[in-house]
Amino acid sequence: MTPVRRAVPGDADELVRLRKIMLDSMSPSADVAWQPATADALRRHLADPAGELTAFVVDDPDVPGSLAACATGALHHGLGSPGNPLGTSGHVFNVCTGPGHRRRGYSRACMEALLDWFRERGVRWIDLHATEAGEPLYASLGFARTPAPSMRLTL
DSSP states (O other), X not given: OOOOEEOOGGGHHHHHHHHHHHHHHHSOOOOOTTHHHHHHHHHHHHTOTTSSEEEEEEEOSSXXXXXXXXXXXXXXXXXXXXXXXXXXXXXXXXXXXXXXXXXXXXXXXXXXXXXXXXXXXXXXXXXXXXXXXXXXXXXXXXXXXXXXXXXXXXX
């Protein structure tokens, strides 16, 4: 069984490192200006065990203080509906396994722990944006494509 744990504030820099790997896999960028603010935000969120954003990680078995994989998620509160009476939903993001640690079940272990975290909070709906490489993992966990297209406005 893969040893997975809930991330702590001291993991913030490593979570940002893995996030950069994930983002670069979709659209490479030399921009790193976002990293300090993201690490600060992660430290704040991870310091609150009752907070609405968390991450689960697998430590790098070869490099103390480094992470091999992670999965991050956040709770969202909206209004109830027939399929979701509490109006609580989850969003999964920042799922990444470092290149030297892939195909060992690390992302699956992190995702399973994150899904348990959502279940413990009564979350009925969980969304994510999947890369082509990640889609088989998410499908095996029960995620399915939805008919609603995603839209975004950038201000």
